[in-house]
Structures are given as structure tokens and as C-alpha cells.
Amino acid sequence: MSNINTNPEEQNLLDSIFKQKRILRSKVRKTLKSMDPSLRSHEDIAIQNNVLEAPWFKSSQRLCAYISCSALREVDTSKLLSEILQTPANGGDMNRVKKLYVPRVEDKNSHMRMFHISSIDDLIANSMEILEPAPVDANGHEREDLMQANEPVDLFLLPGLAFDKSGRRLGRGGGYYDTLLTKFQELAKEKNWRQPLFVALSYSLQILDEEIIPLTPNDVPVDALVTASGIIPITPAALDRMKL
Numbered sequence: 001m002s003n004i005n006t007n008p009e010e011q012n013l014l015d016s017i018f019k020q021k022r023i024l025r026s027k028v029r030k031t032l033k034s035m036d037p038s039l040r041s042h043e044d045i046a047i048q049n050n051v052l053e054a055p056w057f058k059s060s061q062r063l064c065a066y067i068s069c070s071a072l073r074e075v076d077t078s079k080l081l082s083e084i085l086q087t088p089a090n091g092g093d094m095n096r097v098k099k100l101y102v103p104r105v106e107d108k109n110s111h112m113r114m115f116h117i118s119s120i121d122d123l124i125a126n127s128m129e130i131l132e133p134a135p136v137d138a139n140g141h142e143r144e145d146l147m148q149a150n151e152p153v154d155l156f157l158l159p160g161l162a163f164d165k166s167g168r169r170l171g172r173g174g175g176y177y178d179t180l181l182t183k184f185q186e187l188a189k190e191k192n193w194r195q196p197l198f199v200a201l202s203y204s205l206q207i208l209d210e211e212i213i214p215l216t217p218n219d220v221p222v223d224a225l226v227t228a229s230g231i232i233p234i235t236p237a238a239l240d241r242m243k244l
């Protein structure tokens, strides 16, 4: 792939880093496939509990999360999603209701949007068997798009193939998240909103030694990781807001 802003030497270097990313992705996919199922389900529960119990999660009012796909061996988010979407019983505290946005792939040019959903029934499987919201709801109303929202999102819960403790994140290669996170950071800056926290959910075997994950200019670092054994804050924003 070529880029009009890079000269041939830079492009060669970039090509080789993207190639290293592809090699690392297939390695991690293999390790994930051979992960012991009972360890997996133990970590799925522990990671989600660590999020649910965290004050920075409890206090978040608007958030983005991914709909986990078991075929992709992603950290399960089903318990998180059902907690977020549960409507409080009559007389419940409406302030505790969180607004949830979830991803939908728009095209192959790294273009993804986040739509507001209020129920798991708002989702339908796409061609990759990932559940996604239709842009229009059952009543024919357009769903709210994150980029059109009038209020800031506090938190993004991110998927990925591999991470490290310096905040590097290796995605699945579409560039979907890097593109969207960059755009949202720009929007937050324009609107004078506090920047959201980017928090990735990770099995222990997805955390690699520092410097192993190749970095390209499009990569957006994460603020913190949530693992089965706890929260790993990385950036000053995370240390401040996670108060650990």
C-alpha cells in the first residue's frame, strides 16, 4: 500500500513494519486458539468483574464497548454489556443508566462508526459473524452516531490481539479503531471535552514484553489495560482517573 506523504525509502520501512505486524498477529492468533478453555472462562469472568467493580467504570456515563466475538477469541464482554444495558427497576436511580455506543463497520477503508444502542436486540450479525447495530432502529429512526453526540464519552473499552505495559496495542489490522480513536480525540479537543480513557481488555497471554509490538504512525496508545489479575494504568490520565 502506498501513501502520497511518504517517500519510497520511508514507504519501504513502513511496509516492513506492517509486515512484522502481520507476522505477530498470526502468532498471537495461534496462541489464543490453543488457550486452555477453563483458563479462558476464568479470565473472561475476572476481567469483566474487574471492570464492573472499578470506580472509573461505575462513574462513566457514556461509553463505547465492543461486542465480543467468540470465533475471534476476544475477551468476553457479554456480562459487561448486559449490566450496562439493564434498565433500573422502577424507582431506580436514572443517573446510573449508562449510554452505550457499539461499533459498526461501514466499509473496507478503515471506516467504522459507533452507534447508540439501548438493547442487545438492536444487534444483527454481519458478514464476519460479529454482532452490529443497523444504522436505523426497529421504528425506522436513525441511531445516534458517536461523532454526532453532543456530550463527551468517558470511556472506550477496546479489543485487540496484543498489548504491552507501555500502551502499545496490536489490532486486527483493519485500522478501524486507530482511525476512529484519532477522530474522536480531535472532536473532544474541538469541543473542549475531557479526553476519554482508552482501556483495553486483555487475557494474560496477550500482554507481550515491551518493544515487541511493532509501531506505525497511525497507532493510538491505550491508557490502561484490564487483565484477570487487575488494572494496569499506563498514562498520567489513567493514573489520575483510576486512582490506584
Ligand SMILES: Nc1nc2c(c(=O)[nH]1)N(C=O)[C@@H](CNc1ccc(C(=O)N[C@@H](CCC(=O)O)C(=O)O)cc1)CN2
Residues within 6 Å of the ligand: 029, 066, 067, 068, 069, 072, 074, 103, 104, 105, 112, 128, 130, 159, 160, 171, 172, 173, 174, 175, 176, 177
Ligand atoms: N468484536 C469486535 N468488533 C469489531 C472489531 C473487533 O476487533 N472486534 N473491529 C476492530 O477493528 C471492527 C471490525 N474489524 C475486524 C477486522 C478483522 C476481523 C477478522 O475476522 N479478522 C480475522 C483475520 C482475517 C484475515 O486476516 O483475513 C482474525 O483476526 O482472525 C474481524 C473484525 C469493528 N468491530
Ligand SMILES: Nc1ncnc2c1ncn2[C@@H]1O[C@H](COP(=O)(O)OP(=O)(O)OP(=O)(O)O)[C@@H](O)[C@H]1O
Residues within 6 Å of the ligand: 001, 002, 003, 014, 015, 016, 018, 021, 109, 110, 169, 170, 171, 172, 173, 174, 175, 176, 177, 178, 179, 216, 218, 219
Ligand atoms: N504497508 C502499508 N503502508 C501504509 N499503510 C498500510 C500498510 N499496510 C496497511 N496499512 C494501513 O494501515 C491500517 C492498519 O493499521 P494497523 O495494522 O496499525 O491496524 P491495527 O492497529 O491492527 O487495527 P485497528 O486500529 O483496527 O485495531 C489500515 O488502514 C491499512 O490500510
